[in-house]
Amino acid sequence: MSVPMDFSPxxxxxxxxxxxxxxxxxxxxxxxxxxxxxxxRMKVWIDGILILPMVLxxxxxxxxxxxxxxxxxxxxxxxxxxxxxxxFSWPAAVIASTIVAFPMMYKTSLAALxxxxxxxxxxxxxxxxxxxxxxxxxxxxxxxPGIVAGTILSFARxxxxxxxxxxxxxxxxxxxxxxxxxxxxxxxxxxxxRGLIWVAMIIAIALMAVLGLRVWSKNRLSVFYCxxxx
Amino acid sequence: xxxxxxxxxxxxxxxxxxAFSVGKDTMGILGSSGAGKSMTLRCIAGLxxxxxxxxxxxxRVLFDSQKNINVPSRNRKISLLFQHYxxxxxxxxxxxVEFGLQGLPENEKKARVSEKLSMVELTGFxxxxxxxxxxxxxxxxxxxxALAGNPDALLLDEPFSALDSYLRNNMEKQLIKxxxxxxxxxxxxxxxxxxxxxxCHNLVIxxxxxxxxxGYKENVFQYPPTLAAAQLTGCKNLSKAxxxxxxxxxxxxxxxxxxxxxxxxxxxxxxxxxxxxxxFLKDNSRENTFLCHVIKTKEMQHITTxxxxxxxxxxxxxxxxxxxxxxxxxxxxxxxxxxxxHLDPEKxxxxxx
Numbered sequence: 001m002s003v004p005m006d007f008s009p010x011x012x013x014x015x016x017x018x019x020x021x022x023x024x025x026x027x028x029x030x031x032x033x034x035x036x037x038x039x040x041r042m043k044v045w046i047d048g049i050l051i052l053p054m055v056l057x058x059x060x061x062x063x064x065x066x067x068x069x070x071x072x073x074x075x076x077x078x079x080x081x082x083x084x085x086x087x088f089s090w091p092a093a094v095i096a097s098t099i100v101a102f103p104m105m106y107k108t109s110l111a112a113l114x115x116x117x118x119x120x121x122x123x124x125x126x127x128x129x130x131x132x133x134x135x136x137x138x139x140x141x142x143x144x145p146g147i148v149a150g151t152i153l154s155f156a157r158x159x160x161x162x163x164x165x166x167x168x169x170x171x172x173x174x175x176x177x178x179x180x181x182x183x184x185x186x187x188x189x190x191x192x193x194r195g196l197i198w199v200a201m202i203i204a205i206a207l208m209a210v211l212g213l214r215v216w217s218k219n220r221l222s223v224f225y226c227x228x229x230x
Numbered sequence: 231x232x233x234x235x236x237x238x239x240x241x242x243x244x245x246x247x248x249a250f251s252v253g254k255d256t257m258g259i260l261g262s263s264g265a266g267k268s269m270t271l272r273c274i275a276g277l278x279x280x281x282x283x284x285x286x287x288x289x290r291v292l293f294d295s296q297k298n299i300n301v302p303s304r305n306r307k308i309s310l311l312f313q314h315y316x317x318x319x320x321x322x323x324x325x326x327v328e329f330g331l332q333g334l335p336e337n338e339k340k341a342r343v344s345e346k347l348s349m350v351e352l353t354g355f356x357x358x359x360x361x362x363x364x365x366x367x368x369x370x371x372x373x374x375x376a377l378a379g380n381p382d383a384l385l386l387d388e389p390f391s392a393l394d395s396y397l398r399n400n401m402e403k404q405l406i407k408x409x410x411x412x413x414x415x416x417x418x419x420x421x422x423x424x425x426x427x428x429x430c431h432n433l434v435i436x437x438x439x440x441x442x443x444x445g446y447k448e449n450v451f452q453y454p455p456t457l458a459a460a461q462l463t464g465c466k467n468l469s470k471a472x473x474x475x476x477x478x479x480x481x482x483x484x485x486x487x488x489x490x491x492x493x494x495x496x497x498x499x500x501x502x503x504x505x506x507x508x509x510f511l512k513d514n515s516r517e518n519t520f521l522c523h524v525i526k527t528k529e530m531q532h533i534t535t536x537x538x539x540x541x542x543x544x545x546x547x548x549x550x551x552x553x554x555x556x557x558x559x560x561x562x563x564x565x566x567x568x569x570x571x572h573l574d575p576e577k578x579x580x581x582x583x
Contacts, residue, residue, distance in 0.1 A: 117314075117316065119312045119313075119314060119316035120316045120317075120318060120319075122272075122275075122277050122303075122310070122312075122316070123310065123312060123316040123317075123318075123375075124318070124329065125276075125277065125302075125303040125304055126275050126276075126277070126303055126304075126306075126308060126309055126310045126376075127304075127309070127329050127330030127375070127376075127379065128304045128305070128307075128330050128332070128379060129304055129329070129330075129332075130304060133332075137329075138318060141320045142318075142319070142320060
C-alpha cells in the first residue's frame with residue numbers, strides 16, 4: 001500500500017451511526033406511541049408516509065433532502081440566513097442516516113407496543129395513572145425487547161447508509177467520508193486491497209451488533225419472556 | 231354511596247342501553263356472553279365513551295353527554311378487576327399493589343401494601359413476580375391492587391372465570407368477605423348463576439344490550455318477567471302457555487291445565503317452574519298433581535335429574551326436568567306404585583315473550 005491507511009472513515013461512520021440511532025430512537029418511539037394511540041381516519045396515510053424512507057431508493061431520499069436543505073430550498077434558505085450550511089457537512093450525514101433508519105425503529109417498536117395486552121394498560125388507567133406514566137412505566141418496559149431490536153436494526157441501517165449520504169453530505173475525507181463511501185471510492189480508484197480492509201471492518205461491526213443482540217437477549221430476554229403471563 | 235348509570239352505546243350491529251342505580255349492596259349484572267355486560271363496566275370505568283347518557287358516583291358527575299362531561303378514567307376513583315387479572319408482569323407483587331398509590335409518602339405506601347396483602351392472605355409474597363404465582367394468587371393480588379387506593383367503586387368483570395372450580399369456591403368466599411368490609415359501590419359481572427346468587431344482593435339481567443329486569447335477587451329468580459330472564463336465571467322447565475280460566479292456564483308443551491296464584495300478566499306466553507321445585511307424590515290428592523312417566527334419568531355426583539312427561543298425546547311435547555337428591559330418587563324409583571308430579575302453584579311463574 002503506497003498511501004498510509006487513514007482510519008477516519010471508521011470513526012466518522014461510528015459517530016454518525018450512533019448519533020443517528022440516538023435521534024431516531026426517540027423520534028421512532030414517539031411516532032410509534034402516537035400511532036399506537038391514534039385511531040383517526042388518516043392512520044393508513046400517516047403510516048404509509050412514515051415507512052416511506054424504507055421503501056424508497058436512498059437516492060430519492062437524498063434528492064428530496066437536497067431540494068429541502070439546499071441553498072434554494074425552503075429550509076436551506078432559512079438556515080442560510082442564520083449563517084448555517086447543512087449540505088456537504090457532517091450534520092447532513094447524520095440527517096440522512098436518521099431518516100433512512102427511522103422506519104426500522106418506528107415499525108419495530110410499534111409492533112412491540114401492539115403486542116401488549118390492552119387490559120394491562122386499562123388497569124393502569126383505572127389505577128389513576130397518566131398516559132405519560134403508563135407509557136414509560138408499563139408500555140416501554142413491556143415492549144423493551146422489541147424496542148432494543150428496533151434500535152439495533154436502526155444502527156445497522158444507519159451505519160450502512162450510502163446513497164442519501166453521498167447525495168447530501170458528499171465524500172469529504174475526514175469530514176463526511178464514512179466506511180461505505182470509502183469502499184466505493186477505493187474500488188473506483190482501483191485500490192481493491194484498501195476496499196477489502198473496509199469491507200472486513202464493516203462486516204465485523206455488523207456481526208458484533210447482531211451477536212451482541214443475541215448474547216444480550218439470552219441473558220435478558222429469556223427472563224423477560226417468561227414474565228409475560230397469559 | 232350511590233352510583234347512577236343511564237347510558238347508551240351504539241355499534242354498527244349492536245346497541246347497549248342500560249339504566250340502573252347501585253347503593254351499598256353488591257350488584258350483579260347477569261347475562262349471556264355478548265349481552266353488553268363488560269361494555270357496561272368499561273363505560274362506568276371510563277375506558278369506553280358511551281354514545282350518550284349520564285353516569286354519576288356519589289353526586290360526582292363522571293359522564294354527561296348533554297353537558298359534555300367525560301371525566302378520564304384516572305380521575306374516576308373506580309377500580310376494575312379484569313377477567314385475566316391484568317397484573318403488570320414486569321413488576322413484583324408489591325410494585326403492582328403500589329402502582330395506584332402515587333403521591334403517598336413512602337411509609338404510608340408500605341403500610342397500605344402490607345394491609346391489603348394481609349387482607350388477601352398473601353403476606354410474604356411481596357417480592358414475587360406474577361409469573362411465579364398461581365391463578366388464584368394472581369387474582370388476589372389483582373384484588374389487593376384494585377382496593378389499595380380506596381376507590382369509590384369496585385367493578386369485577388367475570389372475576390372467577392379463569393379459575394378451576396375448587397379455587398373458584400375459595401375465591402368466592404374471600405371475595406364475599408372482602409366486599410363486606412369494603413365501603414364503596416361494588417358491581418360484579420358474570421354469566422354464572424351460582425356466582426351471581428352467592429355474591430350479590432341485587433341483580434340486573436342484560437339480554438342483547440337491553441336490561442330485562444332488575445331487583446332483589448330472590449325476586450328476580452322467583453318471578454323472571456320474560457322468557458329470556460327465566461332462561462338466564464337457569465330455569466330449565468318452560469312451556470308455552472295460554473289462559474284457561476280465572477286462575478288457571480294451559481301449559482301447551484307439557485299438556486296440562488295448571489292452577490296459579492300469580493296475577494295473570496299482560497301478554498302471557500310462557501309458564502315456568504324450576505327443576506328443584508318439582509316434587510314427586512304417591513297420589514294426586516293435591517292440586518296441580520299429575521300422573522307422569524319417567525323417560526330418562528341423568529346422574530350427577532349428588533343430584534339426579536329425572537326427565538318426565540305428563541301427557542303422552544301432547545303434540546308439542548316437552549319433557550319436564552326434576553332435580554332431586556340421589557338418595558331420594560333411589561327410594562322413589564324402587565317403589566312400584568304409579569308416580570305423580572306436583573307443580574306447586576306458589577312456585578309456578580308466568581312470563582311474557
